[in-house]
Amino acid sequence: MTFIDKLNRAWAAQDSLLMVGLDPDLRRFPKELAGRPDAITEFCLRIVEATAPYACGFKPQIAYFAALGAEDQLQDICRTIRERHPDLPIVLDAKRGDIGSTASQYAREAYERYGADAVTVSPYLGRDSVQPYLDYNDRGVIILCRTSNPGGADLQEMRLANGMPLYLHVADLVARTWNTTGQCALVVGATFPDEIAQVRRRIGDMPLLIPGVGAQGGDIPATARAGRTAAGTGMMINSSRAILYASQGDDWAQAAALAARATRDAIRAALQD
Numbered sequence: 001m002t003f004i005d006k007l008n009r010a011w012a013a014q015d016s017l018l019m020v021g022l023d024p025d026l027r028r029f030p031k032e033l034a035g036r037p038d039a040i041t042e043f044c045l046r047i048v049e050a051t052a053p054y055a056c057g058f059k060p061q062i063a064y065f066a067a068l069g070a071e072d073q074l075q076d077i078c079r080t081i082r083e084r085h086p087d088l089p090i091v092l093d094a095k096r097g098d099i100g101s102t103a104s105q106y107a108r109e110a111y112e113r114y115g116a117d118a119v120t121v122s123p124y125l126g127r128d129s130v131q132p133y134l135d136y137n138d139r140g141v142i143i144l145c146r147t148s149n150p151g152g153a154d155l156q157e158m159r160l161a162n163g164m165p166l167y168l169h170v171a172d173l174v175a176r177t178w179n180t181t182g183q184c185a186l187v188v189g190a191t192f193p194d195e196i197a198q199v200r201r202r203i204g205d206m207p208l209l210i211p212g213v214g215a216q217g218g219d220i221p222a223t224a225r226a227g228r229t230a231a232g233t234g235m236m237i238n239s240s241r242a243i244l245y246a247s248q249g250d251d252w253a254q255a256a257a258l259a260a261r262a263t264r265d266a267i268r269a270a271l272q273d
C-alpha cells in the first residue's frame with residue numbers, strides 16, 4: 001500500500017486529521033522517567049498508546065533523537081508503532097536536502113532504517129535532489145513550501161520576476177512537475193492560513209502537512225477551513241509540544257490523550273462549518 005493510500009485510510013478510519021508529533025525533550029519529561037535509561041522510548045511509546053485513538057499518524061522529529069544520540073531508540077519506536085498501529089502512517093520529520101548521491105543515503109535512512117512511510121525534504125536543491133526519495137515509489141515525499149516560522153518569509157515570500165512568491169512557485173512545481181507518481185505532499189504552517197488557502201487553490205487534493213497549531217499558536221478553525229479538500233480531508237495537522245507536555249505530573253499520559261482528543265475535536269468542529 002502506498003503512503004497516500006495509507007493516509008487516506010487513516011483519515012477515514014480514525015475520523016481524524018491530527019498528526020501527533022514525537023519531539024522528546026528530556027528537560028520536559030515527567031519526574032517518573034527521570035534517570036531511566038529507557039526514558040525516551042518509554043515516553044514516546046506511552047504517548048503513542050495514549051494518543052493513537054485520536055491520531056491519523058505520528059511525526060517523529062529526528063533532531064530530538066539525534067541530539068541525544070538516540071537514533072536506535074527512534075528505530076525501536078518506529079518499529080513498535082508499525083507493529084501496534086500498522087494502519088497509522090509514520091512521517092519522519094528530517095527536512096533533508098542534499099545532492100542526489102547523499103540524498104540516496106538519507107532516503108535509505110528514512111525508509112529502510114526507520115521504516116517511515118514519508119519523510120520531509122527541502123526543495124532547495126531541486127528535482128534531482130528529491131528523486132532518490134521518489135524512487136521508493138510506495139513512500140511519501142513531503143516538501144517544504146511555506147514553513148510555520150516567521151523567518152520562513154525571508155526566502156519563501158520572495159517575489160519572482162512574475163510577481164509570484166517563491167512558496168507558490170514551489171507548490172506549482174511540485175504539483176505540476178515533480179509529483180508525476182502521486183507520492184508528494186507539501187508542508188505549510190498553520191501560522192499562515194491565508195498561505196494555506198493559496199496553496200490549496202493550486203495543488204488540487206495533494207496532502208498538506210500542517211505544523212504550527214498548539215505551541216506555535218496557529219488558529220485551528222482558520223487552518224482547517226483553508227486546507228481542506230472537497231472531501232473534507234487533505235491535511236495532517238501536527239501538534240507536538242502541546243500534546244507531549246500537556247502535564248509533567250503523574251497524569252502526563254492521560255493529559256496528552258485529553259489534549260490530542262481536544263485538538264482532534266477542534267479540527268473536526270471546524271470542518272463542520
Ligand SMILES: O=c1ccn([C@@H]2O[C@H](COP(=O)(O)O)[C@@H](O)[C@H]2O)c(=O)[nH]1
Nearest residue numbers: 061147148189211214215216239240241
Ligand atoms: O514549518 C514547519 C515544519 C516543521 N515543523 C516541525 O513541527 C513540529 C512542531 O512542533 P510544535 O511543538 O507543535 O510547535 C516540530 O517538530 C517542528 O520541527 C514546524 O514546526 N514548522
